């Protein structure tokens with residue numbers, strides 16, 4: 259351990275936990291990661307990585323590796339569910355990169371994981387290591403794993419996802435909120451869809467009670483789609499809950515042939531219920547702190563859950579590096595810097611449901627008319643929430659706060 263830097267234990271090897279390990283190491287802090295599964299895993303699905311996250315991945319030295327596996331979309335293309343009429347367009351690609359100083363990417367989750375693991379290497383983590391509990395006092399924190407072994411450190415980071423064990427021990431076990439929506443997901447080999455001419459865009463199709471977002475991943479070799487639909491019915495909240503293609507097609511009955519063709523060409527669909535939680539005012543207890551979905555799970559309409567976990571990781575590492583002798587103060591600063599932004603994102607992601615999942619025909623017509631009106635706005639303009647979201651620079655935030 260270099261100097262008197264704290265020793266940090268991390269519960270969970272998802273995108274947030276691994277990024278935290280990388281960011282801490284980059285600052286010379288000893289980080290030990292514990293993942294319950296027997297291998298690091300991400301679901302077979304796509305993920306959008308916005309500039310606020312890719313700026314950090316670049317700072318962690320992963321920019322080139324990420325660029326090699328990513329797709330670089332030209333814009334976000336909003337379409338009517340039944341006619342495919344283009345309702346609205348916001349630029350991505352060069353224009354957004356120039357504005358926000360980092361690229362917007364579409365990535366296969368397995369590729370993103372490979373990029374992160376390339377940075378992590380082969381040491382500093384344990385697999386098959388489910389954390390069961392923690393204990394702490396004024397001198398340190400220790401964790402107990404399922405096999406009874408213990409590990410000691412100065413700080414514990416709970417990056418163990420929406421059902422976080424660490425969070426439950428901190429604040430009591432509380433079920434997340436079922437949002438009333440399920441997600442359908444599919445990956446299609448690109449060659450099966452070439453005749454559709456889908457373009458290098460983030461396609462957003464909004465219909466009554468449901469929506470679909472779709473884009474290429476894996477350097478263009480695979481097409482990814484995610485449909486979100488309102489459903490009172492139960493669905494297992496697991497990536498591995500396989501759905502039936504016929505059910506997905508029934509869900510999107512009457513939709514434009516482009517969408518139905520994509521769904522019909524999908525070898526396997528996943529169906530997953532969507533949960534979130536109310537924002538916490540604080541998510542630390544002494545030497546224990548949360549990160550990513552464990553702290554602030556959100557609906558996926560802004561495609562920000564993983565991006566926010568990456569921001570968390572980088573800011574946390576910056577805070578611990580700034581006051582290595584006082585980790586408790588560092589955690590207080592971390593939560594102070596992160597809570598308002600992530601709570602804003604949680605609320606915005608819920609609000610966006612109203613835009614994407616409208617029920618009422620008159621409301622849909624009014625929404626479409628509003629979008630059409632803005633369709634020809636100068637393409638150099640970005641909506642204000644995108645400015646705040648994608649323009650965020652974690653390093654600048656740390657520096658401004660320290661000044």
Ligand SMILES: Cc1cc2nc3c(=O)[nH]c(=O)nc-3n(C[C@H](O)[C@H](O)[C@H](O)COP(=O)(O)OP(=O)(O)OC[C@H]3O[C@@H](n4cnc5c(N)ncnc54)[C@H](O)[C@@H]3O)c2cc1C
Pocket residue numbers: 269270271272273274275292293294295299304305306307387388389390417418419420422423441484532549550551552558561562563564565566567
């Ligand atoms: C449909 C959908 C689409 C999405 N699209 C996007 C998108 O485009 N862009 C984006 O940025 N975000 C997106 N998200 C959000 C994103 O997937 C999550 O926010 C992100 O994966 C959370 O990462 P995490 O590391 O915090 O948690 P997780 O990914 O849940 O990782 C937690 C890890 O902790 C491990 N673990 C759990 N308990 C223990 C324990 N007791 N001990 C040890 N290990 C444990 C788990 O095995 C897991 O590996 C989407 C989410 C959904 C549902």
